[in-house]
Amino acid sequence: MSGLNIIGAGKVGRVLGRQFFRSAAFRIEQVVNRSLPVASASVAFIGGGHALAGLAHVQAADVTMLSVADDQIEATCDAMAARGLFQPGSVVFHCSGAKASNLLASASAAGASVASLHPVASFADQARLADHFAGTICSLEGDEAALQLLIPALQAVQARVVQISAANKLLYHAGSVFASNYLVTLMETALQAYQAAGIPPDIAKAMAEPLARQSMDNVFQMGTAAALTGPIARGDMATVALQQQVVSAWDANAGNLYQAFTPPSVVLAARKSK
Structure with a gap:
């Protein structure tokens, strides 16, 4: 040995x-x-x-x-x-x-x-x-x-x-960062948004948990396109634009995050409709 x-x-x-x-x-x-x-x-x-x-x-x-x-x-x-x-x-x-x-x-x-x-x-x-x-x-x-x-x-x-491949390690690891680290950051932003809207912290967690767990279950059972819901999935870009303004006014970093997620979500929604 x-x-x-x-x-x-x-x-x-x-x-x-x-x-x-x-x-x-x-x-x-x-x-x-x-x-x-x-x-x-x-x-x-x-x-x-x-x-x-x-x-x-x-x-x-x-x-x-x-x-x-x-x-x-x-x-x-x-x-x-x-x-x-x-x-x-x-x-x-x-x-x-x-x-x-x-x-x-x-x-x-x-x-x-x-x-x-x-x-x-x-x-x-x-x-x-x-x-x-x-x-x-x-x-x-x-x-x-x-x-x-x-x-x-x-x-x-x-x-x-x-x-x-050694040449692909950084890109490979970025996948893990998105799937784990940034997911945690995203959930923190979600909880803070609930609380900024007047929801007590314990209720904010109770709201976010079933949404997050069910969304993850749906991703791995149905695929990402089928799991996507919400205004972008419905094609309601007017709501997305208004929400972008509200989130940015509340917190600039959260606004940047919301904006960054919009284009890839639009692409994913297009796959959903096919």
Whole structure:
């Protein structure tokens, strides 16, 4: 069984670490964070490994997972390569959705095989995700030797593996941003609009929740065009224009958002009518 070092013991590192530990896909070795208490808490969450603060005392492992922030991936890899922690036959991968495996150039130069792994999931509730990870789609790109190791490991944790092109990572990740991050922002705008119209916060949530849940259900059951309702779907552009003015007068950012959604919604409505 290959030994795995986890560098960056945040939510992603913890969730993946627990999956790999429970499935025995890897032997968890060192779990590294800048803060020793955080690293220790991560070891407890994962179920195995040895907590370390910083890279000073890290020893080489068969496999290294860099689950650090995107802007720290390259520098962390370079620092570890400079310490001779990568060698031919080892595998190094990072967990960014937007960044490609070419950020790990210093590991490649040392003879390691490199890859990028991205679980397509929300990590807001790490405990729940860790206990319901089976079926999660994980996108993967990188060197063939790295993929030959990581694909069976992901299959062992019952993930669904999708191989993607490094050149398309930013566009691919934008899809996840629209489907998750910006959806949250949109719901915040909806709740604020209700409240600005005089609706108490608890009632605003009670109004938005069934609309949002049913709309999402409709999207995945019926398709996006069929799921679209409201004034644009009805062709009532006069209402859209008046609403645009009212929303912009209330909040300029919300007005810009409303305006930005209008043209693609018109295109979607045209598909609905065909």
